[in-house]
Amino acid sequence: MRQTRITRNIWLGIENLLLHKLRSLLTMLGVVFGVGSVVAMLSVGEGASKEALEQIRKLGSNNIIVSSVKSAEEEQTSIQHSHMSIYGLTYEDHHRIAESFSDIQQTAPVKLMRKDSRLYERAMELRVVGTTPEWFKLVPREILAGRVLLQSDQDKQAPVAVLTEFGARKILATEHTIGQTISIGGDQFEIVGIVKSESGQAGNIQIPDQQVDVYIPIEVARVYFGDIFTKRTSGGDEREMVELHQIIVQVDEPKKVESIAAGIERMLEQFHKKKDYVVSVPLALLKQAEATKRTFNIVLGSIAGISLLVGGIGIMNIMLASVTERTREIGIRRAIGAKRRQIIYQFLIETVVLSTMGGIIGLGIGVLIPVLITYFSGMITVITLKGILLPLLISMTIGILFGLYPAVRAANVDPIVALRHE
Amino acid sequence: MSEQALSNNHEEILRLENAHKIYKMGTEQVRALAGVTVSFNKGSFWAIMGPSGSGKSTMMNILGCLDRLTSGSYYLDGQDVSQLDDDSLSEFRLKYLGFIFQSFNLIPQLTVQRNIELPLYYLGWDASQSAARAKELAEQVGLGDRVGHRPTELSGGQMQRVAIARALANDPHVIFADEPTGNLDSTTGVQILELLIKLNELGKTIIIVTHEPAIAEHAQNRLHMIDGKIDRIEGGCDETN
Numbered sequence: 001m002r003q004t005r006i007t008r009n010i011w012l013g014i015e016n017l018l019l020h021k022l023r024s025l026l027t028m029l030g031v032v033f034g035v036g037s038v039v040a041m042l043s044v045g046e047g048a049s050k051e052a053l054e055q056i057r058k059l060g061s062n063n064i065i066v067s068s069v070k071s072a073e074e075e076q077t078s079i080q081h082s083h084m085s086i087y088g089l090t091y092e093d094h095h096r097i098a099e100s101f102s103d104i105q106q107t108a109p110v111k112l113m114r115k116d117s118r119l120y121e122r123a124m125e126l127r128v129v130g131t132t133p134e135w136f137k138l139v140p141r142e143i144l145a146g147r148v149l150l151q152s153d154q155d156k157q158a159p160v161a162v163l164t165e166f167g168a169r170k171i172l173a174t175e176h177t178i179g180q181t182i183s184i185g186g187d188q189f190e191i192v193g194i195v196k197s198e199s200g201q202a203g204n205i206q207i208p209d210q211q212v213d214v215y216i217p218i219e220v221a222r223v224y225f226g227d228i229f230t231k232r233t234s235g236g237d238e239r240e241m242v243e244l245h246q247i248i249v250q251v252d253e254p255k256k257v258e259s260i261a262a263g264i265e266r267m268l269e270q271f272h273k274k275k276d277y278v279v280s281v282p283l284a285l286l287k288q289a290e291a292t293k294r295t296f297n298i299v300l301g302s303i304a305g306i307s308l309l310v311g312g313i314g315i316m317n318i319m320l321a322s323v324t325e326r327t328r329e330i331g332i333r334r335a336i337g338a339k340r341r342q343i344i345y346q347f348l349i350e351t352v353v354l355s356t357m358g359g360i361i362g363l364g365i366g367v368l369i370p371v372l373i374t375y376f377s378g379m380i381t382v383i384t385l386k387g388i389l390l391p392l393l394i395s396m397t398i399g400i401l402f403g404l405y406p407a408v409r410a411a412n413v414d415p416i417v418a419l420r421h422e
Numbered sequence: 423m424s425e426q427a428l429s430n431n432h433e434e435i436l437r438l439e440n441a442h443k444i445y446k447m448g449t450e451q452v453r454a455l456a457g458v459t460v461s462f463n464k465g466s467f468w469a470i471m472g473p474s475g476s477g478k479s480t481m482m483n484i485l486g487c488l489d490r491l492t493s494g495s496y497y498l499d500g501q502d503v504s505q506l507d508d509d510s511l512s513e514f515r516l517k518y519l520g521f522i523f524q525s526f527n528l529i530p531q532l533t534v535q536r537n538i539e540l541p542l543y544y545l546g547w548d549a550s551q552s553a554a555r556a557k558e559l560a561e562q563v564g565l566g567d568r569v570g571h572r573p574t575e576l577s578g579g580q581m582q583r584v585a586i587a588r589a590l591a592n593d594p595h596v597i598f599a600d601e602p603t604g605n606l607d608s609t610t611g612v613q614i615l616e617l618l619i620k621l622n623e624l625g626k627t628i629i630i631v632t633h634e635p636a637i638a639e640h641a642q643n644r645l646h647m648i649d650g651k652i653d654r655i656e657g658g659c660d661e662t663n
Contacts, residue, residue: 332527337516
């Protein structure tokens with residue numbers, strides 16, 4: 001009974017609004033845009049935090065990545081002919097970092113180089129990553145076949161290689177290839193496993209692994225390929241000496257990450273004359289990225305807020321006009337025996353129906369915007385239940401808030417005067 | 423004289439005692455009712471007459487619980503309603519009274535049926551019951567085939583019939599009709615009047631406000647007002663059923 005009464009009232013409200021279709025539609029627009037931007041904002045925000053979580057997963061929330069960079073002066077001098085630039089992290093740095101901090105769980109030194117590789121007839125350039133077994137703990141990836149590097153490979157300086165999925169497929173390596181020999185830069189390695197890879201950018205940090213990686217024990221890399229690299233440029237060969245390209249450090253607790261990163265920075269400062277390294281903390285950068293997104297949300301939120309406010313005022317305006325227009329109807333209803341609160345109820349329901357319908361249309365638009373954003377920019381957006389219910393709740397609240405005053409005005413109309421109203 | 427006209431033999435439904443209504447128009451005070459004492463019996467048919475400004479509209483508003491007295495008492499079915507608040511007056515209107523207006527006062531966006539249902543809606547009837555009742559009433563006033571129409575699609579006489587059906591929906595004790603034929607041609611007016619007489623014969627108390635003597639003639643009692651006071655009462659209560 002109660003239920004049917006409410007539905008009846010809602011239907012009455014809808015009927016009244018349908019009498020003035022264009023007017024109702026125009027009145028709704030403010031709420032439509034407001035709710036639309038709220039929905040878009042929430043889904044973009046939700047997508048951003050999902051993306052951030054994803055990045056943390058890829059980079060490791062407890063990780064610090066120390067990378068070698070060519071300092072600015074070095075960049076200048078290396079233009080000169082037959083100059084060899086010496087820069088970057090050293091094996092010594094790695095030992096110092098690993099041993100100086102008690103809160104560091106494990107570290108992985110990384111040596112990177114590009115080498116032409118060949119498996120039978122298939123050849124391609126792979127990124128050779130000389131590292132230790134710890135790499136696979138710091139950059140955990142699914143093992144598709146075989147195994148990863150072991151401490152024993154390290155100890156024996158075994159010429160073994162772990163391929164990544166994409167690179168493996170390119171050179172037609174499958175699980176049957178395990179145990180066969182791959183030629184990397186002219187040297188023979190035994191393929192012992194294939195792992196998945198997660199390439200790409202996370203914020204402005206390069207994900208440690210790439211699609212065309214091949215992992216070999218660092219000692220082997222050092223012995224086979226040395227520390228001097230030759231890069232072919234237009235001005236001739238450019239030679240560089242770099243011992244380690246990266247050191248990945250894992251701290252035992254996320255909250256210690258930043259202080260340890262600062263400690264590493266200070267320590268490296270003492271031993272490096274030039275600033276030829278960069279300490280990056282994925283967590284901090286992710287925090288920064290989140291802060292940027294928060295700013296974005298505040299901007300979008302303000303637009304939504306203003307839009308909702310304007311929408312609400314628009315609704316109030318039209319409802320006040322409607323009250324004047326329907327003064328006679330109010331008088332009739334009152335004369336028949338409607339109480340003030342029943343008149344309030346009637347007008348309030350109309351406003352809430354109006355704003356909620358605006359909310360629903362806005363929701364449709366608001367769902368479309370993130371879909372388009374994702375389609376055109378590739379930004380991840382997520383629509384959650386909260387992202388749908390909250391805007392609807394907001395639009396209903398707008399209806400009540402801005403409908404109350406016109407409704408009270410309607411209820412306070414004197415029936416005698418109202419009945420005489422033309 | 424007016425007191426003598428009242429009879430105690432019949433059950434009274436409405437009674438005003440020394441009723442005063444004063445409006446403030448700016449600094450001026452308008453005495454719309456200046457000490458009126460009158461009672462109306464159940465099942466009677468009254469016409470309230472008088473020139474404009476005589477207080478007949480005020481009288482109807484007071485009797486119709488649309489307005490409150492400045493002083494004095496008003497009894498409706500034995501209950502003093504002169505001190506009641508807005509909600510209680512609405513309740514009385516809803517349960518005891520029905521209204522018919524000169525300009526019909528139908529809600530234009532609602533169909534005939536929905537207009538008739540209006541009092542039932544506020545009485546809390548459910549949809550199917552009130553629909554049935556509305557159709558029954560529409561037939562009673564000869565508009566059984568018009569329930570789906572909107573007021574704008576009807577003639578004046580038809581609109582007034584709808585208004586009468588609406589006034590009957592809550593089965594009121596008293597029906598007030600404010601110049602019910604004022605906007606109708608004479609033939610239609612007569613038909614409406616006949617409908618009201620028929621309702622009176624069925625036991626409804628009817629109070630018409632009119633300035634047309636031809637209409638008032640049909641009433642058993644005619645109350646003439648002037649300057650907020652009762653000038654004279656014609657017809658006798660002994661004629662009422």
